[in-house]
Amino acid sequence: xxxxxxxxxxxxxxxxxxxxxxxxxxxxxxxxxxxxxxxxxxxxxxxxxxxxxxxxxxxxxxxxxxxxxxxxxxxxxxxxxxxxxxxxxxxxxxxxxxxxxxxxxxxxxxxxxxxxxxxxxxxxxxxxxxxxxxxxxxxxxxxxxxxxxxxxxxxxxxxxxxxxxxxxx
Amino acid sequence: xxxxxxxxxxxxxxxxxxxxxxxxxxxxxxxxxxxxxxxxxxxxxxxxxxxxxxxxxxxxxxxxxxxxxxxxxxxxxxxxxxxxxxxxxxxxxxxxxxxxx
Numbered sequence: 494x495x496x497x498x499x500x501x502x503x504x505x506x507x508x509x510x511x512x513x514x515x516x517x518x519x520x521x522x523x524x525x526x527x528x529x530x531x532x533x534x535x536x537x538x539x540x541x542x543x544x545x546x547x548x549x550x551x552x553x554x555x556x557x558x559x560x561x562x563x564x565x566x567x568x569x570x571x572x573x574x575x576x577x578x579x580x581x582x583x584x585x586x587x588x589x590x591x592x593x594x595x596x597x598x599x600x601x602x603x604x605x606x607x608x609x610x611x612x613x614x615x616x617x618x619x620x621x622x623x624x625x626x627x628x629x630x631x632x633x634x635x636x637x638x639x640x641x642x643x644x645x646x647x648x649x650x651x652x653x654x655x656x657x658x659x660x661x662x
Numbered sequence: 663x664x665x666x667x668x669x670x671x672x673x674x675x676x677x678x679x680x681x682x683x684x685x686x687x688x689x690x691x692x693x694x695x696x697x698x699x700x701x702x703x704x705x706x707x708x709x710x711x712x713x714x715x716x717x718x719x720x721x722x723x724x725x726x727x728x729x730x731x732x733x734x735x736x737x738x739x740x741x742x743x744x745x746x747x748x749x750x751x752x753x754x755x756x757x758x759x760x761x762x763x
Contacts, residue, residue, distance in 0.1 A: 496666055503673035510677060510700045514684035519692050526696050533703045536673065540710045545725055552729050557699070557736045564692060564740040568747045587686040595679040602671030609664075612718030631719050632726075639723070643730040650734030657741035 499539055506532035523561050530554040544625055670711040677704030691743050691753040695736075702732055 509529035516522045530553045537546035619627055632640060681700030688694050706725040713721025743753050750757065 496669065499666055499669050499673070503669070503676070506673065506703075507676050507680060510680045510684075513693070513696055513700065514680070514688060519690055522693050522696060526699070529700060530703070533677075533707065536670070536707055537710060540670065540707075540714050542710050542714070542722055542725075545710065545722055548726070548729060552733060553699070553703075557733060560736045560740050561692060561696065564743055567744060568692075568753065584686055588683060591679050591682050591686070594682075595675055598675035598678070599672060602675060603668050610716040610718065612716050614717050614719050628719060628722065632723065636723050639727055643727055646734050647730060650737045654737040654741040657738065658744050 495539070499536070502532050502535045502539070506536070519565050520562075523558060523565060526561070527554050527558055530558070541624075544628055664711070664715045667711060667715055671708060674704045674707040674711065677701070677707065679704075689754050689756050691746070691755050692740075694755060695739055695743075699732060702728055 506529050509525045509532060512525040513522045513529065516525060530549060534546040534549040534554070537543070537549060614627060622630075678701050681697045681702075681704060684697030684700065685694050688697065706728055709721035709724045709728075711721075713719060713724075746758070747753050
């Protein structure tokens with residue numbers, strides 16, 4: 494039952510991602526992207542990472558897609574001009590390399606008998622304290638420095654975006 | 663190992679390769695940007711899978727920071743696209759050879 498659900502979500506995510514690539518209009522690409530993000534969020538729920546699934550929907554499907562839709566609106570893009578640029582050799586070689594990469598990834602993923610570590614976050618711990626409590630305990634102790642660095646990065650990103658996009662007189 | 667671990671990893675590999683193929687083939691900068699986000703989503707699924715398999719939160723925090731970096735990247739990247747559009751009137755990546763010598 495669970496397997497069927499995973500396969501449906503993964504298949505929908507893959508189809509939506511393919512449609513992002515094949516859609517003619519940038520706006521349609523962006524909307525298929527939202528579908529893809531939602532499906533990834535469902536996969537996170539199946540992996541017992543509910544908090545991450547919520548963040549995925551709020552940050553990606555909410556904030557980042559908003560950014561992208563605003564950019565599409567401001568750029569006033571026409572449908573991609575079809576100048577029929579001849580396909581470069583480098584693209585063909587790139588795709589071949591990707592097929593090889595996919596086979597390698599599949600081989601690693603299908604390998605059997607990998608010993609899993611027995612980490613500290615057991616199901617009993619999560620059941621006793623709740624998932625978000627365990628998560629925040631780790632975030633504000635072991636991961637405090639990366640957390641602060643991420644906040645500085647976001648501030649720098651916002652300032653950088655404003656400085657870049659500002660019209661100079 | 664968790665149930666269906668290979669299936670999750672297969673989904674992650676499929677998403678990564680689809681994103682990379684789009685990033686190679688498309689010429690519209692915004693679509694290439696979205697394809698990179700798809701690649702990040704694929705990697706994130708692998709991180710969460712291994713995080714659950716190893717009963718550890720490290721993978722989940724990795725994904726959290728990937729999200730933070732992706733948000734900053736979106737803000738700066740889209741500002742650059744707006745700038746490129748103002749300068750050249752298009753965001754066709756094949757037309758940009760600023761770094762070419």
